[in-house]
Amino acid sequence: MIFLGVDGGGTKTAFVLITSDGEVLARHESATCYYLGVGMDKARETVLKGIEETCRRAGITPADITYTFLGLPAYGEVSADVARLDAIPQALLSTERYRCDNDMICGWAASLGCQDGINIVSGTGSIAYGELRGRKARCGGWGELFSDEGSAYWIGCQALNLFSRMADGRLTKDILYDLIHEHYPCGNDLDICDLVFNQWQGERGKIASLAQLACEAATGGDKKTREIFFQAAHELALMVDTLRSSLGFAANENIRVSYSGGVFKGNDIILEAFAYELSKLNGNYHISLPEYPPSLGAAIYAAKLNGTPLSGQALKQLTVHGG
Ligand SMILES: Nc1ncnc2c1ncn2[C@@H]1O[C@H](COP(=O)(O)OP(=O)(O)OP(=O)(O)O)[C@@H](O)[C@H]1O
Numbered sequence: 001m002i003f004l005g006v007d008g009g010g011t012k013t014a015f016v017l018i019t020s021d022g023e024v025l026a027r028h029e030s031a032t033c034y035y036l037g038v039g040m041d042k043a044r045e046t047v048l049k050g051i052e053e054t055c056r057r058a059g060i061t062p063a064d065i066t067y068t069f070l071g072l073p074a075y076g077e078v079s080a081d082v083a084r085l086d087a088i089p090q091a092l093l094s095t096e097r098y099r100c101d102n103d104m105i106c107g108w109a110a111s112l113g114c115q116d117g118i119n120i121v122s123g124t125g126s127i128a129y130g131e132l133r134g135r136k137a138r139c140g141g142w143g144e145l146f147s148d149e150g151s152a153y154w155i156g157c158q159a160l161n162l163f164s165r166m167a168d169g170r171l172t173k174d175i176l177y178d179l180i181h182e183h184y185p186c187g188n189d190l191d192i193c194d195l196v197f198n199q200w201q202g203e204r205g206k207i208a209s210l211a212q213l214a215c216e217a218a219t220g221g222d223k224k225t226r227e228i229f230f231q232a233a234h235e236l237a238l239m240v241d242t243l244r245s246s247l248g249f250a251a252n253e254n255i256r257v258s259y260s261g262g263v264f265k266g267n268d269i270i271l272e273a274f275a276y277e278l279s280k281l282n283g284n285y286h287i288s289l290p291e292y293p294p295s296l297g298a299a300i301y302a303a304k305l306n307g308t309p310l311s312g313q314a315l316k317q318l319t320v321h322g323g
Pocket residue numbers: 008009010011012073121122123124125126152153205208209210211212215260261262263264265266267
């Protein structure tokens with residue numbers, strides 16, 4: 001049997017084909033399929049071309065795929081769009097052989113191997129998703145305009161705010177100020193407005209990319225920028241703790257928590273702060289290292305949805321070769 005996992009993100013879409021033995025047949029990565037950003041037609045094209053290309057790399061056709069799970073960003077957030085999103089793969093796959101849902105499931109399936117627990121995603125956006133004894137719940141992820149706390153976009157906005165305060169003297173200039181000038185050379189401080197509003201047109205992914213500069217500044221010892229990451233960790237932990245209640249974990253029950261998304265990559269500050277914030281909220285949290293990348297999580301979930309969950313041996317094989 002062959003399973004396809006599709007993990008749609010705010011900046012990219014990742015595809016992976018695996019066998020029921022845990023062999024990775026092919027991978028592919030393409031542009032974002034965030035339909036609220038790029039439009040439904042572009043999102044459809046990205047998904048369909050991505051499936052075809054991944055199959056081509058594996059030397060198979062879409063008809064050879066046993067089951068597919070597609071995690072699409074913003075799926076389920078506009079009720080009127082759900083049927084149109086569900087219909088996207090029909091051009092290549094028959095309806096009984098795939099399921100679409102929100103991409104938050106990919107992170108959860110990947111990080112916790114589809115076991116009970118809560119996963120927090122902090123990529124371009126942020127969201128928490130968990131399952132417990134068949135119950136499913138999400139928290140956060142209401143979009144970048146007024147939510148997505150702790151995400152790269154949110155961190156990018158906070159970094160721009162710090163830059164403005166440092167530039168006009170409300171705060172002492174620090175590493176972040178210099179780093180932004182270094183990466184985006186501009187004549188004077190106010191040119192940052194031209195960059196963000198006119199050149200970037202407020203583009204979500206561009207603003208989110210500033211989170212990497214913020215990480216560099218924080219790691220270098222910029223105190224105010226470090227505080228952004230502490231605040232982000234607090235917000236992300238709050239989302240997890242809210243799910244603990246909504247999923248109905250018992251008072252003394254161990255709670256497995258994992259994490260996914262670019263903000264956690266190469267960023268010890270946020271990971272340590274997140275663990276600290278969780279420990280303050282409840283002593284029963286156990287943070288597990290994410291087991292697989294989200295695209296593999298989608299493929300593992302596809303096998304589960306097909307009623308043929310991967311065996312322990314196959315999962316181990318994936319850890320060695322696909323993780
Ligand atoms: N060390 C870092 N510290 C902070 N942010 C980082 C770091 N490395 C990468 N990022 C940010 O992570 C984001 C990308 O994360 P990821 O690849 O998980 O996004 P995505 O899957 O496209 O988005 P999403 O899952 O939210 O839809 C980028 O915005 C990038 O700036």
